[in-house]
Amino acid sequence: MKKDFKLIIDNDELENMPAIDSGMTDELQRWPLFGLSVGSFLQVIAMERQTCIMEVYLNAGHWGHFCFVQGELYDAVCGELEGEKAAMEMIVWENVRLNIKQILNTSGVARKIDKNLMLLLMESSRLRDEIHDGVQKPDGEEVEEEDEIDALEDVEDDAQYEKLNACLEIMGKDMGDALVAASISHVDESKIMASYRDAPEATAAVLRMTKFLRNSLRDAAADNLDDHYIVDLKGRQTLVVFIVGQYQWCIVFKNEKCTLGLLRNVIMPKALRAFDEIKLG
Amino acid sequence: MNIQKLNVCMDILKKDLGEGFVASCIITTDDGQVLVATDKANIAEATLLNDATSLIRNALKTYPAELGQYYYIDVAGNMAVLVIPFGDYQWTVTINKKLVKLGLLLNVVLPAVINAFEDAVVS
Numbered sequence: 001m002k003k004d005f006k007l008i009i010d011n012d013e014l015e016n017m018p019a020i021d022s023g024m025t026d027e028l029q030r031w032p033l034f035g036l037s038v039g040s041f042l043q044v045i046a047m048e049r050q051t052c053i054m055e056v057y058l059n060a061g062h063w064g065h066f067c068f069v070q071g072e073l074y075d076a077v078c079g080e081l082e083g084e085k086a087a088m089e090m091i092v093w094e095n096v097r098l099n100i101k102q103i104l105n106t107s108g109v110a111r112k113i114d115k116n117l118m119l120l121l122m123e124s125s126r127l128r129d130e131i132h133d134g135v136q137k138p139d140g141e142e143v144e145e146e147d148e149i150d151a152l153e154d155v156e157d158d159a160q161y162e163k164l165n166a167c168l169e170i171m172g173k174d175m176g177d178a179l180v181a182a183s184i185s186h187v188d189e190s191k192i193m194a195s196y197r198d199a200p201e202a203t204a205a206v207l208r209m210t211k212f213l214r215n216s217l218r219d220a221a222a223d224n225l226d227d228h229y230i231v232d233l234k235g236r237q238t239l240v241v242f243i244v245g246q247y248q249w250c251i252v253f254k255n256e257k258c259t260l261g262l263l264r265n266v267i268m269p270k271a272l273r274a275f276d277e278i279k280l281g
Numbered sequence: 282m283n284i285q286k287l288n289v290c291m292d293i294l295k296k297d298l299g300e301g302f303v304a305s306c307i308i309t310t311d312d313g314q315v316l317v318a319t320d321k322a323n324i325a326e327a328t329l330l331n332d333a334t335s336l337i338r339n340a341l342k343t344y345p346a347e348l349g350q351y352y353y354i355d356v357a358g359n360m361a362v363l364v365i366p367f368g369d370y371q372w373t374v375t376i377n378k379k380l381v382k383l384g385l386l387l388n389v390v391l392p393a394v395i396n397a398f399e400d401a402v403v404s
Contacts, residue, residue, distance in 0.1 A: 181344070205340035212336050213354060220326035224357040231337060232349035239346070252344065261384060 033098040046071045055099040075112040083112035091124040122192040125200035164194030178258035283404035290397040297390045301381030327373040
């Protein structure tokens with residue numbers, strides 16, 4: 001393997017780092033990139049279609065690596081964990097140290113992760129939200145049972161994710177440059193189902209927004225949030241959230257290239273027809 | 282702030298919305314106290330929407346984006362709520378959505394009341 005650093009890093013923060021012993025200094029020098037979140041860096045590597053090993057160091061007991069071939073996540077290792085479990089463990093790490101090594105020969109690299117990287121990022125975002133909401137896993141045998149159910153759900157999720165993404169692609173084609181970002185989520189389960197240029201964090205934040213508005217209306221006026229809300233944004237953009245049963249569509253678009261009327265009356269009905277077909281199918 | 286002009290803002294709103302006007306109130310964002318309110322105004326809702334505005338501002342940072350001039354909430358039944366944050370103040374307008382067209386509300390009424398309110402605040 002050959003080192004391949006293509007990034008220019010601002011090392012000013014090194015001077016502000018807390019004092020560390022000399023043994024640790026050598027170890028930390030192995031990790032030239034620091035203060036980053038794993039999730040964001042994974043997206044950069046995928047976007048750049050890199051073929052590399054991305055080593056990740058959180059602390060002495062927590063480190064591992066991701067393996068990419070042409071921007072596709074092939075494998076991950078973290079302690080005794082491998083594949084998707086290792087990836088899910090490391091994706092949520094923040095303020096890590098990183099090292100990138102180029103892979104010159106990919107012939108011996110076996111693919112152990114089939115799931116799309118964006119799907120893994122969204123899943124980790126959902127899990128993080130659940131932890132924040134105080135959802136706890138059961139103990140003992142129930143964990144194994146839950147793992148099996150999760151595995152089955154994952155297969156279904158993958159299929160539905162692709163279909164719902166196709167739904168957003170239809171919208172993307174209709175709106176062209178006007179569409180900034182879009183996503184489909186399950187409101188009650190706080191689960192992101194599909195995404196088009198929308199960061200998982202942003203979608204999760206809008207989900208929290210929807211829940212807050214729903215609760216506020218119910219508590220203060222015994223009213224219910226109906227099928228949409230609109231948020232005017234600076235920079236001539238608009239965020240529209242459509243509530244369709246248990247799902248929400250979150251769309252950010254440029255006002256100068258698409259009107260609210262066109263979105264509500266022409267584009268959205270067409271996208272919702274495709275959405276209904278997927279749900280029924 | 283000019284209180285008389287603030288009342289003029291409410292008059293403009295009632296006149297422009299006609300029968301579609303249901304209620305309105307203006308609160309201070311700092312402490313959620315009411316400055317002006319019409320008869321049927323739901324003060325509890327307006328206060329909670331003050332918190333909602335803070336949450337929306339924070340949520341938008343993830344895009345990143347910033348809240349513009351308003352947000353509009355479609356409420357089940359005949360009602361809808363337009364929220365207009367103005368820095369230290371927030372104006373909440375409840376309308377009958379069956380009687381007020383969204384295009385008219387956002388493109389005609391909203392610019393007029395924003396101008397009138399800015400005039401009241403600087404006076």
